[in-house]
Amino acid sequence: MSTIADVARLAGVSTASVSRYLSGQRVREHEAIEKACTELRYRPNPTARSLRSGRTRSIGVVVPDITNPYYAAVVKGIQDVTLDGPYNVFLSGTEESAERQHDVLLELTGRADGLILIPATEQSEPSRELRPSRIPVVLVDREAEDVHAFDSVVVDNTGGARLAAEHLLELGHERIAMIGGPLNTTVGRERHAGFVDTLAGAGIEMDRSHDEEGGFNVEGGYQAALRLLGSRPAPTAIFSTNNLMTIGLLRAVNELGIRTPDEVSVMGFDDLDLGALLTPPLTCIDRPTEAQGALAMRLLLRRLEEPDDAPPRKATRIVMDVSLNVRGSTGPVPAPAAKRRR
């Protein structure tokens, strides 16, 4: 690899002139320099630039698991925004482990100018690692304990859960179950509260045994669904509060040979990749995914482009709307027959 010194020598000027030429300043020998650059196939060394300038021109993106289509979509949204900019993306996975997240954050704060983080768990308070380094951070999907410390992009979890509850109520369901996430996460809490409170507002108290927790993963959703579908009286509708648990739920329904929506209505928070192609197609709460990532990246860019002496700006918190996507997996309560029987 040739260096700026090689170019300078070939063009018969100083390295300073080459540097100036590269940064677009007027330079007398610009023709000779340009010629030398192409001849030597010169590309400035990004590492040296970073050392000198103190900016790495990289951002770090930390997700729990890239194979989760939701996270992949967020990353895609981020990439769409970075596309024409100067920033490259470091991608790291935490596997939902607080310890690993700690390591990853420590590593990336040294290598990146800014971070987009989907926290693994909320106990794993990222403030400790992140505050001292002073680099800007945007949280996506989940929030940190100290909401005001970082910019964040989240969705209206409470509202989404309310939409789900209202939809099921409208269909006439009363024995309604939910598969929630851990209540020590904001997302878990909000979706739980939004759902339970809406039911309560309609005078329906959810049976304790119908209030399951599935750990936001496929297996947890599957086990929870098995318990729900085996309970008597069984729920006539089940709301799963994230995509992975919905997959577990569908697997359980499938294995038990239970018909949807004739015997039980099911719906999820988050669409599935093939949600529309399932039989019946999945009713769900839809939320923006790529748009969430894109928005997070724009927030981050705004921070990165701020001059160092700019007055500190308060953390921005963006809440994105979700919508109800009614397809075939929810239907009227299979009431009369089933009810009369007992």
Next chain:
Amino acid sequence: MSTIADVARLAGVSTASVSRYLSGQRVREHEAIEKACTELRYRPNPTARSLRSGRTRSIGVVVPDITNPYYAAVVKGIQDVTLDGPYNVFLSGTEESAERQHDVLLELTGRADGLILIPATEQSEPSRELRPSRIPVVLVDREAEDVHAFDSVVVDNTGGARLAAEHLLELGHERIAMIGGPLNTTVGRERHAGFVDTLAGAGIEMDRSHDEEGGFNVEGGYQAALRLLGSRPAPTAIFSTNNLMTIGLLRAVNELGIRTPDEVSVMGFDDLDLGALLTPPLTCIDRPTEAQGALAMRLLLRRLEEPDDAPPRKATRIVMDVSLNVRGSTGPVPAPAAKRRR
């Protein structure tokens, strides 16, 4: 951020001693240095290290589209291997564009020690960008024109297509259609040849109108499927040669209200995320995904850890086996009735 000089000052030693301490050499004042390091929360600046050592401790991973679950799985496999190593991962997307791939490669060759590349298209010969930089590259899934230039990890496309053809033949199908990929890609060619040749070997010539091309994307698969399902006589079985086109195919089948496998058997190359949960569950050619990524990363690590003066090693080409996963979407040819009718 504190520097090695700060630590040295606080510990009352030279920067050289601190550096030696950090690299594990015996140092007299190691206690004072350790204390100073923790007190100042010292973390060595990776950029400075890179500049000095000439190694960035990063690798670049270039995929066409991270929202494709197959590519996401490959990335996951790569991450699993990097987990405990010193390497960080730059992730870039090419959006299947040769031009964008060109830019990305140019950018990453300057910032990474090695590259794992899933080429966007094969016309976009990556050799031109990559050869001069001398950094090791491993190709995944698709190959470059000059096979011997780079390590690669691919799957047995021909064998997979053969398995698919044999499966359909065993079920008694004769009017068999395929939705292939572009024939200017190795993958497209191999899957096409494997399928067509196997049919021919059984004395079955595929109708020209049943030999569709779907561009390896959802829309292409959908359009091709519409044409196939509308053709007369319609095929009794359709083989789609990648996951995206399979989604398009399923969408078309769904919209037209055609029953599988009663009216038409469908199968795909690559499993789908929810393939097992579809009704009927999807028969497909299964291939390793995360394992492909992990293997690629190990190949790359081997190159990266080679001393600079090592004798040049020939390119390694690894072909991974695929398997047939029979589920419900393929069945016996709906023969008698349909056949007799004409």
Next chain:
DNA sequence: GCGGTAACAGACAACGATTACAGTACCTCC
């Protein structure tokens, strides 16, 4: 012809780490 001022030039010092080199202390052994 001269002072003043653009408009550019090159030398050199950073940025933060590593490492070759050249000490310097201390110990051992004759």
Next chain:
DNA sequence: GGAGGTACTGTAATCGTTGTCTGTTACCGC
């Protein structure tokens, strides 16, 4: 006591770039 070895130390050069500082030149108006 001195030679020679061991075990460490600090100084300074280096990686490739950029920005500051200090020229140097050309051209302007008077």
